[in-house]
Amino acid sequence: xxxxxxxxxxxxxxxxxxxxxxxxxxxxxxxxxxxxxxxxxxxxxxxxxxxxxxxxxxxxxxxxxxxxxxxxxxxxxxxxxxxxxxxxxxxxxxxxxxxxxxxxxxxxxxxxxxxxxxxxxxxxxxxxxxxxxxxxxxxxxxxxxxxxxxxx
Numbered sequence: 001x002x003x004x005x006x007x008x009x010x011x012x013x014x015x016x017x018x019x020x021x022x023x024x025x026x027x028x029x030x031x032x033x034x035x036x037x038x039x040x041x042x043x044x045x046x047x048x049x050x051x052x053x054x055x056x057x058x059x060x061x062x063x064x065x066x067x068x069x070x071x072x073x074x075x076x077x078x079x080x081x082x083x084x085x086x087x088x089x090x091x092x093x094x095x096x097x098x099x100x101x102x103x104x105x106x107x108x109x110x111x112x113x114x115x116x117x118x119x120x121x122x123x124x125x126x127x128x129x130x131x132x133x134x135x136x137x138x139x140x141x142x143x144x145x146x147x148x149x150x151x152x
Contacts, residue, residue: 070102070133077128091119
């Protein structure tokens with residue numbers, strides 16, 4: 001699918017404020033509200049826009065402790081197995097296969113250190129995980145939504 005400059009600006013507007021009306025976005029990109037809706041529908045149908053969500057402050061809902069955990073797995077563990085297993089744990093925010101020594105990197109959020117320890121123990125109990133290495137997040141320095149930069 002071709003994404004033109006107008007599509008990029010619509011996407012950037014939605015990333016900045018997913019609740020903006022089609023009329024508001026249209027005013028920013030010089031299109032009518034129905035034209036913006038058609039483009040958004042096309043972008044959704046093509047899978048460029050996968051959904052709309054609310055961004056919640058984890059600390060505001062009591063999940064202020066987070067860590068990144070490297071997973072070391074048995075030799076024949078597949079990415080699909082890692083994905084299925086990590087989805088079973090509500091504390092897992094994201095999981096990635098990575099290059100380097102570890103097989104995967106998992107981002108966890110928990111209410112406190114005790115909760116994080118419980119989550120780690122459950123994760124370590126997965127049959128293919130041989131060991132883990134954890135890094136506790138002390139502070140977030142940069143956190144940005146995914147966006148395609150609109151040309152100036």
